[in-house]
Amino acid sequence: MKSILSQETISNLEQMDYLEDILKTVYSGIDKGLYTEEEMENDLEAVLWLAYAYINYDTYSAYLKAERLLKKVEKQGGKNGVWCYRYASSLLFLKKYELALRYCEQATENDPEYPWGWLLLAKMYYKFNEKEKAFKAIENGLKLVPNDYEFTTLKKEIEDGESFSKIINHYIDEEYDKSRTDEEDRLERLEKEISEYRKRYEGRAKQKC
Secondary structure, eight states, X not given: OOOSSOHHHHHHHHHOOOHHHHHHHHHHHHXXXXXXXXXXXXXXXXXXXXXXXXXXXXXXXXXXXXXXXXXXXXXXHXXXXXXXXXXHXXXXXXXXXXXXXHHHHHHHHHOTTOHHHHHHHHHHHHHTXXXXXXXXXXXXXXXXXXXXXXXXXXXXXXXXXXXXXXXXXXXXXXXXXXXXXXXXXXXXHXXXXXHHHHHHXXXXXXXOO
């Protein structure tokens, strides 16, 4: 099925470094009358780009947005490795671990040539104390991206028995990741955000339109 995004737009998105620019570019199609919001939210390519941006914002509310958008195109994306990977990523940080593991497995079944599906699957196997399966997933990933920093770091940390919180708290950029001095517990931070979100929104009566 052809995407509502033009090939030129997709090419531009692939060159963008800032998440804000990705979101503005996809949403600008609505303002320009190229497509409606409903059409955008039912287009797999558009949703994958929006989800990519929201997931990388790394906040509870952004993960919720990513999960909602991805769920709407599950019929189209269920056999797509990237869709499964991004959906699993959002589920992981919403602490829906069993569901995240299921979609990680689905990601590698759908697209065994997509390395990041194997990376996330290894992390989820480790979460459920399936170390041998985690190492096998890492092995599969390293066949696709030999000596990759994320895979080699994950392997070492699993061997060292590091916490799940630590293994999911790395950045893709090797130099930046190694230069970090913060010791933030990502899951602990998100737990606080979840608590604040619930205080703010749960139980609030819906307004009439």
